[in-house]
Amino acid sequence: MSERAAFETPQLILRPSEPADVDALFAMQSDEDAMRYTHVARDRDATSRFLDAYAARFDEDGFAPWVAVMKSDGRIVGWGGLCKDPDAPEWGPEVAYFFHRQYWGRGLATELVRAALTCAFRDLELPEVFAFTRPANIASKRVLAKTGFRRLGYVAELGRDRYVIGRF
Numbered sequence: 001m002s003e004r005a006a007f008e009t010p011q012l013i014l015r016p017s018e019p020a021d022v023d024a025l026f027a028m029q030s031d032e033d034a035m036r037y038t039h040v041a042r043d044r045d046a047t048s049r050f051l052d053a054y055a056a057r058f059d060e061d062g063f064a065p066w067v068a069v070m071k072s073d074g075r076i077v078g079w080g081g082l083c084k085d086p087d088a089p090e091w092g093p094e095v096a097y098f099f100h101r102q103y104w105g106r107g108l109a110t111e112l113v114r115a116a117l118t119c120a121f122r123d124l125e126l127p128e129v130f131a132f133t134r135p136a137n138i139a140s141k142r143v144l145a146k147t148g149f150r151r152l153g154y155v156a157e158l159g160r161d162r163y164v165i166g167r168f
Contacts (some may be wrong), residue, residue, distance in 0.1 A: 005067065007119065009111035012079060014066035017051045021067050025051065027100070034101045037137040051079075051088040055093035061089075062124060065096065068112055072105070077103045080130065082116040093120060094130040104139070113147045121167045128167065132160040 006015040017025075022044060028034065029041035029050070041047040058064035061084050068078035080097025095116045097109050113131075120126045131149055134141040141161075149163035 005123075007011050007115040008071070009115050010128055011106065011108060012077075012111055013069045013071055014112060014115055015069065016064070017055055017079070019048075020021075021076055022048045022051065025067070025079055028078070028098060031101065035098060037134045037140065038096075038098055043081045054083055055091070057086055061093070063093070063119060066112075066115075068097075068099065068108065078108060078112070079142065080109070080112050080116070081105075082120050082124075091132075092128075092130055093126055096131075109140070110146050113143055117165065119149065125168065131163040131165075131167050132158060133163070134160055164165045 006013060008014070026041055026044045026047040029039065030043075032040050034081060035041075039050065041050060055064050055155075063082045065076050065079055065081040065083045067076055069075065070077050078099035079097075080094065082093055083096055084090060084093055085096075095113050097112050099108055117129060118150065120129045131140075131144050132155070133144065135154070144163050147165070149165045152162045154166050155162050
């Protein structure tokens, strides 16, 4: 892929991040309870650096996460997709995501993961995609199960379970 493509799901527009997205995404990342299983941003600049680090990987990897926008009202409700962790790209391509707590339970993470897998397998022809989740994160474990991932095991150094899905 030569440019960052947008995708649509039944409920979402998934598009590349823009500088103007920082405030909406910081509002989510600064919610310590909602983000207890992942990255909590301590300030707006931390969210900006987070977004920039993931977006910068596009040139090397050919993919980067999207901002999730509700089709119904145009509101930014989350972030995620296919990525490599900027701090640990050696773990390979993975899916990652977070959503505003007001939008939990609507299937949005499942839609986003399915779009990321379409990008990974159809467009990029990757052989496999990974995912990580804390053992206590039941909601993410359900999303991964619904989208076909299988658990590989616990990675003690990360404090997370590792999952994989191969190309269909």
